[in-house]
Amino acid sequence: MADRSTTQSDDESDEVKYDPNSGRYDIYECTVSDCDNVVLVVGNDDPPMSCHDRPMERVTEVDMSVKLPDVRQVLLQAFGLPKAGLDICLCVIGEGPLSANEVAEQLGYDRSTVTRYLNKLVDLGLLRRSELNREGGGVVKVYHSVDLERMRRETLIGFYVWAGEAASLIEDANLTKQDYLEENPDQELPDIFWESSPDE
Missing domain, CATH: 1.10.10.10 (Winged helix-like DNA-binding domain superfamily/Winged helix DNA-binding domain)
Structure with missing residues (x-):
């Protein structure tokens, strides 16, 4: 019998975390406390990105894993x-x-x-x-x-448009959740917020 502590499931092997040392892309965030500006940078050696007239800070730690795309x-x-x-x-x-x-x-x-x-x-x-x-x-x-x-540019920009729309949906969901919890501090978040999510 395989030792579960040393083996990875198929789902785990398909997951990836942001690796700032990979050199494939970089994620930057604004250093101003009340600003949520986050940017994805592909293809630049040394941006640096700025927000509020300050250099943005390169994200170096991300706890969340995502499913590796193909x-x-x-x-x-x-x-x-x-x-x-x-x-x-x-x-x-x-x-x-x-x-x-x-x-x-x-x-x-x-x-x-x-x-x-x-x-x-x-x-x-x-x-x-x-x-x-x-x-x-x-x-x-x-x-x-x-x-x-031209193909490289068109596909990257097209993907960024899609990613921007996806990020907007996530942000809207988070703001809606935040508003609900502030208005109902003694209640748990109802399942209705996740009804639009596909079943596993």
């Missing part, structure tokens, strides 16, 4: 791109320029599914669309990959 989860949650959308994006990046029919043939997906995701990928700025003249006459819409730096 690229498919991020694309699904932030951009609404499930596996089919990711497959289509990678196909065009690797083989483009391609028409919707050519992508559908290569991947074995229905053409309407391919067209829907191609249009979404263009709207997201991950692909671009142009018209190509056929040898026998007429034109066909084809899809290409965008410049790598």
